[in-house]
Amino acid sequence: xxxxxxxxxxxxxxxxGIMIVAIMLMLIFWGKSFGFSSNLRTIxxxxxxxxxxxxxxxxxxxxxxxxxxxIGAIIGGWISxxxxxxxxxxxxxxxTVTDLNALGIGFNGGINPDELFSLQxxxxxxxxxxxxxxxxxxxxxxxxxxxxxxxHAISGLSNLQLPSLLAVVGFFIGGLVMTWLIMPFxx
Amino acid sequence: xxxxxxxxLAGILFGIVMSKSEAVSWYRIQEMFRFQSFHMxxxxxxxxxxxxxxxxxxxxxxLKDTEGLPLVFKDxxxxxxxxxxxxxxxxxxxxLTGACPGPMFVNLGYGYLAMIVxxxxxxxxxxxxxxxxxxxxx
Numbered sequence: 001x002x003x004x005x006x007x008x009x010x011x012x013x014x015x016x017g018i019m020i021v022a023i024m025l026m027l028i029f030w031g032k033s034f035g036f037s038s039n040l041r042t043i044x045x046x047x048x049x050x051x052x053x054x055x056x057x058x059x060x061x062x063x064x065x066x067x068x069x070x071i072g073a074i075i076g077g078w079i080s081x082x083x084x085x086x087x088x089x090x091x092x093x094x095x096t097v098t099d100l101n102a103l104g105i106g107f108n109g110g111i112n113p114d115e116l117f118s119l120q121x122x123x124x125x126x127x128x129x130x131x132x133x134x135x136x137x138x139x140x141x142x143x144x145x146x147x148x149x150x151x152h153a154i155s156g157l158s159n160l161q162l163p164s165l166l167a168v169v170g171f172f173i174g175g176l177v178m179t180w181l182i183m184p185f186x187x
Numbered sequence: 188x189x190x191x192x193x194x195x196l197a198g199i200l201f202g203i204v205m206s207k208s209e210a211v212s213w214y215r216i217q218e219m220f221r222f223q224s225f226h227m228x229x230x231x232x233x234x235x236x237x238x239x240x241x242x243x244x245x246x247x248x249x250l251k252d253t254e255g256l257p258l259v260f261k262d263x264x265x266x267x268x269x270x271x272x273x274x275x276x277x278x279x280x281x282x283l284t285g286a287c288p289g290p291m292f293v294n295l296g297y298g299y300l301a302m303i304v305x306x307x308x309x310x311x312x313x314x315x316x317x318x319x320x321x322x323x324x325x
Binding site: 007010011012013014015016017018019020021023024025026027028029030031033036037039040041043044049052053055056065066068069070071072073074075076077078079080081084086090092093095096099100107111112113116117118119121122128130131132133134135136137138139140141142143144145146148149150152153154155156157158159160161162163164166167168169170171172173174175176177178179180182183 | 190191193194195196197198199200201202203204205206207208209210211212213214215216217218219220221223224225226227229230231232233234235237238239241242245250252253254256258260261262263264265267269270271272273274275276277278279280281282283284285286287288289291292293294295296297298299300301302304305306307308309310311312313314315316317318320323
């Protein structure tokens with residue numbers, strides 16, 4: 001019981017970092033590589049995109065393991081919010097709360113803002129538009145860059161790959177431009 | 188069968204780690220891009236340092252996978268332009284939605300059904316890249 005209570009607490013950054021490496025190593029020792037965004041390409045192929053576009057015409061069944069990993073990730077999220085839900089809210093920096101309030105985004109201790117991710121917000125065409133465009137940039141950008149945070153920032157940097165470092169620098173340039181220059185105008 | 192189960196279990200662990208450490212939080216991503224907390228830098232930094240040591244040890248001792256095959260790490264190929272341009276585009280979406288490809292799905296399982304909209308966008312973006320790939324600078 002004490003163990004479960006301990007797990008229910010929000011996890012520290014260093015424990016999370018250790019666990020992410022443990023997961024990467026599990027996949028490496030199973031002969032695979034840790035990279036999540038390739039699932040998006042695989043799903044496009046499964047849906048038949050390979051008939052029209054060469055990029056999606058590959059043996060997606062060899063990527064079945066990664067789709068299983070994706071299904072596990074969904075289940076893991078569900079377990080966190082049900083069996084392992086924490087009584088403590090997210091401990092967000094006060095400066096961030098102030099900044100986001102100025103943009104019209106409230107904070108109630110949850111992990112995502114209701115203004116963007118509640119079902120009510122889905123009735124707002126502007127929010128829907130922002131989420132579709134944001135998702136589109138993530139999907140387009142990760143394929144263009146050949147990987148996302150798991151493939152480049154974790155796997156690639158661990159293998160000291162210069163291209164991954166360039167991609168991660170790009171992630172941050174894009175993120176800073178969106179946060180500081182674009183979000184004040186679109187929120 | 189066991190082969191399938193182990194990947195699902197690894198995914199479950201990933202989903203729990205990412206949500207319990209709040210790395211799937213839109214707020215945490217904003218906090219990171221505003222340099223107002225060490226949290227996300229701590230997660231990524233710890234993972235990169237330990238990951239680098241692990242990969243070095245695997246190479247140094249020529250370790251084999253569970254099937255007994257040598258572990259090979261593929262080098263990422265030049266040209267380099269794609270990494271920067273693609274990376275910037277990814278970053279714009281990462282800050283806006285607070286979600287990378289993994290966390291989108293973890294959040295969906297967590298109960299944020301609105302993430303379906305982000306996932307549909309991500310699939311459309313991936314598809315668009317596949318279609319216009321040859322016209323883009325790489």
